[in-house]
Amino acid sequence: MNKWVLKGLKTGIKTTLYPDKEETSPGISPGLPQGKQTMGDEAQVVSRCPTQALNHIKDMISVDYRRCIHCFRCLRGIHNPVDWDKGYEWAVSIKEIDDASRMLGKAFDHSLHIRFVDGGACGACISEIEQINKPYYNIHRLGFFITPTPREADVLLVAGPVTDHMRLPIEKAYDAMPAPKRVIAIGTCAISGGIFGPSFASEGGISNLIPADIVVPGCPPPPLSIIHGLLLVVSRKPSASLTSPKSTEGERPHD
Ligand code: SF4
Incomplete structure (x- = not known):
């Protein structure tokens, strides 16, 4: 028998129980x-x-x-x-925090297809996004699937500040997606441009090109924060706040 199958049978299921149970393993989040x-x-x-x-x-x-x-x-x-x-539920719904129309409806609860586009990220956010498809985080168990084509995608994940060369590919991917479609900005660069900011070579965040519906802060955000963003887009988890203490004003990516 293949040694990986044997090892799996011996060690049992090691996939995180989040969101059914809080994940408390050490090192799961930088906080x-x-x-x-x-x-x-x-x-x-x-x-x-x-x-x-x-x-x-x-x-x-x-x-x-x-x-x-x-x-x-x-x-x-x-x-x-x-x-x-030390938590990890950092994803925030932009615009009207309680506006249900910003979220995808029940039909997407356990059937959400995700297209990821690298908008010029340094690699850190990409590495964390890769983890959500691996056995420990295993987003398939939640009904979430990475798709290679935007024509099947309900959600566009974007990491990086959106460099000049990635403006057109991101716009094309977004235009090819069927409605209703939502955009999630992964990491500080995708939210505000991060240390790159807006410049001749950088859009300064996805919202300067296409409005983000949800943002996931962090540099990079850990896999559980990204999963929280996916759960938020289908209303299976509540929104966090973009500021601490929580601001009483509406939260936007570029205030
Ligand atoms: S960027 Fe500022 S707020 Fe964030 S960890 Fe560094 S010093 Fe603290």
Whole structure:
């Protein structure tokens, strides 16, 4: 018998139980910084952030997840670091948070076809997206399938800041998709351009080309965050927030 089959029979099913159960395995997520109230010199941490993701207003430090690149400068090697959340449900529904029309209906609950296009990513988000199709995360069990053609796709996943050369391929892929279709931006670059920003060579995020329905912050977001985004697009999970503490204003990718 093939040794991989034997090994599988011996070790049993190792696929994550998320979303039925919370995943608590070590290393499953790098976590995200959290906003907090300041009482002393904590505000100094704001100047350490290279992307202006941290803000200090009145007595609160807030985090803008559209800009955070997971550099850990606000956590490591500093007295009074920010708080750190170890979770992974980071996906956010853009525009009207509670607008059900932004989500795909019941028919897509367990039959969602996904087309991924690399918009000039560094490779980190691509690596995490690859994981969702592997045995540990196994999105097939959730009724989610990667498809090679946009003509079969319900959801377009885009990673990277959308480089000049990828504008046309992304537009063509989106135009070829049948309605209703939704767009999910994976990672900080796809949301805001990240460290590349908008430039002569970069769109500065997918929403400057095609409006994103859902964004998944992180640099890169771990596989469970990407799965959370897919569950959110079919209304099987609620939305997270793009800021910490949560903003009371409408959340958009480029405010
Ligand atoms: S981890 Fe994010 S919020 Fe913290 S310093 Fe780095 S970019 Fe800024």
